[in-house]
């Protein structure tokens with residue numbers, strides 16, 4: 001039984017993949033559905049590696065929650081306890097190619113969010129992943145719908161893929177370069193030479209004319 005909100009609005013648990021996508025979803029929700037939701041952000045992302053990257057993205061989400069005066073729930077018991085490389089790798093085990101790994105990744109995060117919404121008495125759950133044109137939107141939607149059916153918590157499905165980032169909301173926040181997992185990091189950098197060390201020597205400056 002969902003717990004009543006003191007404002008009379010419905011309580012939404014919004015899974016947040018990163019601060020940048022959160023800015024899109026929050027902007028759309030406030031513009032298109034004013035006075036409908038009391039929003040609580042939820043950080044559940046065992047797919048983000050390595051640890052420093054996970055810390056940076058979580059820090060950005062905490063800063064955004066603070067700026068927007070929104071409550072934020074996190075997996076784990078504080079510190080780095082929510083970092084999920086080991087359980088994530090075990091869940092993926094042997095299916096590390098796309099699209100299989102992404103389907104497992106979506107299911108892990110949507111199941112965790114729907115379960116947390118159920119335990120917290122929320123009226124519905126959703127995810128900022130619905131903002132991203134880089135995600136497999138159809139596969140993500142199926143994972144979210146399955147999580148809703150398994151828990152009985154309604155999914156607030158929205159297609160926010162055309163919503164632009166709210167730059168005022170994200171000013172100064174960390175901007176990630178990969179989707180999150182170690183395999184996405186490989187996909188991002190394998191075609192580049194960004195890893196080269198030592199860096200190539202600087203090019204000689206052109207001689208100035210006498």
Ligand code: SF4
Pocket residue numbers: 047048101102103105106179180181182183184
């Ligand atoms: S590429 Fe992104 S969605 Fe796919 S498994 Fe990795 S972190 Fe998850």
